[in-house]
Amino acid sequence: MKIISTPLELKNILRENTKTIGFVPTMGALHEGHISLIKKAREENDLVIVSIFVNPTQFLKGEDLDKYPKKDEADKVICELCGVDILFFPKADDIYGRDEVSIVAPNVRGFVLEGASRPSHFNGVLTVVMKLLNMVSPTKAYFGKKDAQQLNLISLMVKQFFMNVEVVAVDTVREKDGLALSSRNVYLSQEQRKEALKISASLKEASDMISKGILDTKQIKSKMMDILSPLEIFYVEILNRDFEYIYNVEIGNSIILVEVKVGSTRLLDNIWL
Ligand code: PAF
Numbered sequence: 001m002k003i004i005s006t007p008l009e010l011k012n013i014l015r016e017n018t019k020t021i022g023f024v025p026t027m028g029a030l031h032e033g034h035i036s037l038i039k040k041a042r043e044e045n046d047l048v049i050v051s052i053f054v055n056p057t058q059f060l061k062g063e064d065l066d067k068y069p070k071k072d073e074a075d076k077v078i079c080e081l082c083g084v085d086i087l088f089f090p091k092a093d094d095i096y097g098r099d100e101v102s103i104v105a106p107n108v109r110g111f112v113l114e115g116a117s118r119p120s121h122f123n124g125v126l127t128v129v130m131k132l133l134n135m136v137s138p139t140k141a142y143f144g145k146k147d148a149q150q151l152n153l154i155s156l157m158v159k160q161f162f163m164n165v166e167v168v169a170v171d172t173v174r175e176k177d178g179l180a181l182s183s184r185n186v187y188l189s190q191e192q193r194k195e196a197l198k199i200s201a202s203l204k205e206a207s208d209m210i211s212k213g214i215l216d217t218k219q220i221k222s223k224m225m226d227i228l229s230p231l232e233i234f235y236v237e238i239l240n241r242d243f244e245y246i247y248n249v250e251i252g253n254s255i256i257l258v259e260v261k262v263g264s265t266r267l268l269d270n271i272w273l
Contacts, residue, residue, distance in 0.1 A: 001080045003087045006094050007135050013086065014137065019046035023138030023165075025129060028052040029069035029183035030078045033173040037142040038082045040170055049136050050079050051088040053095065057102070058124030069183050088136070095131055102127040105153055109243050113149050113235050114259060114268065125150055126157050133158075133165055141165050146172040146180050148255055148270045152243050172269070174200065180269040187265040195231060196262045199269045202227040202236070206256050207271060215249040224258065232261040241272075249273060 004010050014021075022041030026034050030052075041048045052075055059065035072089075079087045105115065105122035115122050133141060143151045155167045173181045178200030179193070188196060202224040209220050217238040224236045237257045240246050246254065251273055259268040 001076075001084050001087055003076065003089060005089050005091065007090065010086070010088055010135055017047070020139040021045055021047045021049055021136060023133070023136045023141045024048070024050045025132050025141065025143075026050060026052055027054045027068065027183065028075050029071050029186070030075045031173075031181045031183065033144055033146065033181040035078065035082060036173050037144060037170050038079070038084060040168065041140070041142050042083050044168075045139060047085045048083065049086045049088060049138065050084045051090070051132055051136070053088075053090050053128070053132070055095075055124060055128040056092055057096070057127060058121050060118055060121065063118075064184075064187075069186050095128065100127075103130050103157065106156065109149070109156070110153060112243075113237060113257060115149065117234050122150070122153055126153060129154055130157065130161070130163075133163060138165055140168050142168045142170055144172060145169050145272060146182070146269060148257060148272075149243070152241075178204070180267075182267065184265050184267065188262060192263045192265070196267055198228050198231060199258050199260060199267060202258060203256060203269060203271045206238075207273070210249055210251070210273060217247055217249060220249070220256070224256075228258070228260060234259040234261065234266070 022045030024037045024041050038048065038050060054068050056065055076087065102123055103126040105126055110122040111119060143154060145151060151169055158165055158167055177197060179196055205227055206220050206224055209223065214220065221236050221238060225233060238246060238249060239255055240250055240253050241255060254273045255270050257270040259266060
């Protein structure tokens with residue numbers, strides 16, 4: 001595995017490349033969720049490139065940029081073991097310059113749900129993903145379904161900017177007890193971790209209601225909120241896969257999304273129906 005830290009080195013290595021490239025952009029602190037993205041990329045491509053870059057522009061003032069978990073050495077070992085060919089580890093100065101041109105998330109889709117409480121977050125995500133995709137020029141890029149709004153906006157950007165890459169959505173990986181894997185889970189105390197299980201419990205209840213034929217989104221959301229109480233709820237929402245509000249669950253075209261605060265940690269999760 002080659003470890004590369006500048007865009008120029010990456011460009012030189014890829015200059016003559018004719019092989020298919022699977023790309024997994026990450027912010028490091030890799031866990032089984034990332035590993036499942038890397039494994040899929042490994043199965044489907046000749047070359048696998050992983051980037052680790054804690055992107056400052058997607059953090060708002062007062063968020064956890066400075067204490068975002070860092071596990072560089074462990075991450076290198078994981079990438080090596082997963083058969084990654086190139087690990088790209090750029091610094092902020094390599095990615096951002098002065099007088100930045102940035103991508104702006106669309107008005108509605110970018111500023112509801114997570115975007116409502118984190119305005120400008122998705123501008124930062126889209127900007128860095130655009131930069132990374134342009135640097136790597138992958139055949140396919142892999143993103144987790146857990147960050148459903150991010151995935152939706154990246155897919156939209158790729159389509160609207162006629163970018164030559166296939167976005168692949170990969171299923172969420174969970175602990176045995178249902179907690180969705182996230183680099184931020186390390187912030188949780190034992191007690192908070194127990195509280196966090198309310199998230200997957202609320203999603204399971206929603207899925208059970210739907211299998212009993214209850215499709216009314218208001219009724220489902222109200223039951224989910226009861227289960228999540230007394231956690232601080234940012235949103236409980238049921239949308240179609242174009243991120244439009246719906247009154248009734250459309251089987252095969254719906255996503256149920258939750259974001260809550262446990263202690264001072266934001267946790268999100270969703271199920272696709
Ligand atoms: O999902 C993440 O880890 C980040 O938002 C991403 C896509 C790597 C952009 O910084």
